[in-house]
Amino acid sequence: MRTTPAGGGRARSSVILAAVMAGAVLGPIDASIVNVVLPTLSTAFSASLAVVQWVPMAYLLASGGLVLFFGRLGDLRGHRRVFLAGLLAFVGASALCAAAPTIHALIAFRALQGATSAALMSVPLAILTATFPPAERGKAIGLFAASISVGLAVGPSLGGALTAAFGWRAAFLVNLPLGLIAWAFVRRVLPEVPGRPGRLDLPGAATALGALVTFLLFVNRAQQDGLSARTLPFLFFALACGALFLRLETRAAEPMVALSIFDNRRVAFGASAAVLNFMAQYVVVFLTPFFLSRLLGEGPGRVGLVLTAFPLAVLVVAPFAGALSDRIGSALPAATGAGLSAAACVLLATMPAGASAGSVAWRLTLFGAGTGLFQSPNNSLVMGSAPRAHLGVVGSLLGTARTLGMVLGVAAAGAVLYAFVPASALSDGSLRPEHVAAFAAGVRRAYAAGAGFAVISALLASATAGRRWATLPA
Numbered sequence: 001m002r003t004t005p006a007g008g009g010r011a012r013s014s015v016i017l018a019a020v021m022a023g024a025v026l027g028p029i030d031a032s033i034v035n036v037v038l039p040t041l042s043t044a045f046s047a048s049l050a051v052v053q054w055v056p057m058a059y060l061l062a063s064g065g066l067v068l069f070f071g072r073l074g075d076l077r078g079h080r081r082v083f084l085a086g087l088l089a090f091v092g093a094s095a096l097c098a099a100a101p102t103i104h105a106l107i108a109f110r111a112l113q114g115a116t117s118a119a120l121m122s123v124p125l126a127i128l129t130a131t132f133p134p135a136e137r138g139k140a141i142g143l144f145a146a147s148i149s150v151g152l153a154v155g156p157s158l159g160g161a162l163t164a165a166f167g168w169r170a171a172f173l174v175n176l177p178l179g180l181i182a183w184a185f186v187r188r189v190l191p192e193v194p195g196r197p198g199r200l201d202l203p204g205a206a207t208a209l210g211a212l213v214t215f216l217l218f219v220n221r222a223q224q225d226g227l228s229a230r231t232l233p234f235l236f237f238a239l240a241c242g243a244l245f246l247r248l249e250t251r252a253a254e255p256m257v258a259l260s261i262f263d264n265r266r267v268a269f270g271a272s273a274a275v276l277n278f279m280a281q282y283v284v285v286f287l288t289p290f291f292l293s294r295l296l297g298e299g300p301g302r303v304g305l306v307l308t309a310f311p312l313a314v315l316v317v318a319p320f321a322g323a324l325s326d327r328i329g330s331a332l333p334a335a336t337g338a339g340l341s342a343a344a345c346v347l348l349a350t351m352p353a354g355a356s357a358g359s360v361a362w363r364l365t366l367f368g369a370g371t372g373l374f375q376s377p378n379n380s381l382v383m384g385s386a387p388r389a390h391l392g393v394v395g396s397l398l399g400t401a402r403t404l405g406m407v408l409g410v411a412a413a414g415a416v417l418y419a420f421v422p423a424s425a426l427s428d429g430s431l432r433p434e435h436v437a438a439f440a441a442g443v444r445r446a447y448a449a450g451a452g453f454a455v456i457s458a459l460l461a462s463a464t465a466g467r468r469w470a471t472l473p474a
């Protein structure tokens with residue numbers, strides 16, 4: 001059954017799309033704002049970089065660990081209810097962040113904010129898939145992806161301006177009016193659609209949360225400490241939780257994640273392609289600021305301007321790519337987009353020593369175009385292949401793929417750099433002359449690794465072509 005009310009038609013569907021975009025864009029805006037204010041937080045609280053890095057990390061762990069839970073909750077209790085509750089809770093958590101008296105309180109409130117953002121991440125694709133018919137779904141998901149890119153592009157400049165004018169607390173307070181306006185809009189236009197009867201699989205949710213959080217912690221700590229007595233317990237605990245999760249899900253009468261959805265190769269391959277594509281993205285996103293500042297000597301303002309080329313390219317291409325996939329299918333655009341991303345990584349890896357900021361910008365533009373061409377068709381393919389009773393879970397799987405790709409991409413880039421450059425050189429604000437060549441070599445090899453991730457993503461996307469892997473029944 002379609003969620004669009006009778007008589008609403010295309011205009012009503014467009015209003016629902018606008019409401020979902022208005023709510024979901026808050027997360028990307030907040031994430032990119034916070035990255036800008038981290039140096040200010042370090043000064044304001046007299047906190048070390050090792051402590052301040054937990055401000056974004058706590059958010060990431062909570063959101064990545066809980067997105068599957070909220071996806072299942074949306075399937076059972078209604079996607080509208082979960083989305084509205086997540087919006088209101090996000091506003092409340094933002095207020096707590098703005099009022100934080102200490103850096104440790106801020107980290108705790110950021111974890112709470114990450115938990116609320118998981119609700120916002122988990123159900124938008126499910127809402128759009130149920131609202132739009134297959135012939136229009138790709139375009140709708142492309143426009144939704146464009147809104148995320150707008151948030152990522154606007155966040156740095158907005159955060160910098162607010163912090164400069166009013167202090168760092170304003171970077172969180174801005175979520176209050178934006179969030180309340182979005183909540184009122186969503187509450188007015190999003191139709192009430194009941195969930196399906198069923199029970200929450202709390203043991204499955206707990207073991208999934210334990211596996212994801214401890215794995216993300218392992219990846220984060222292993223970047224510097226490697227496989228050591230400090231990091232291996234996280235890995236062992238993650239593996240144990242993962243094994244227990246699989247055991248519980250195969251035996252549960254109503255599992256949190258029905259493992260049978262992975263029998264559909266389009267879901268399995270599409271989700272895997274998404275992880276690898278995000279790994280390539282975050283190799284580039286993590287490395288390029290260091291390349292610009294430490295090798296080219298660019299200041300923060302210039303670095304921010306160059307980095308904007310990536311989300312702006314996604315913004316332009318994603319709606320076009322979604323509409324194209326509605327007409328010719330998703331596999332070819334997605335594979336082509338991942339291939340373009342790989343080519344851009346190769347071009348970044350082979351930049352001449354005297355490269356300018358402009359030469360970096362056009363390569364980032366190509367990478368953004370490839371990303372936009374991949375994401376919308378791939379998301380449309382996965383969601384269109386999902387059983388209707390599990391739209392929330394499958395949508396949240398794509399959210400989990402994004403989080404895993406982000407963390408693994410940064411970890412891969414960091415691992416390559418640490419293999420070539422002394423750790424002390426990476427912690428300094430500037431490179432010593434004797435470390436410049438090694439740093440440049442490490443960056444190039446990490447970009448090459450990003451190209452490899454994108455190539456595998458392209459192969460997986462191309463493998464979803466054809467009709468023999470039909471959509472699973474509801």
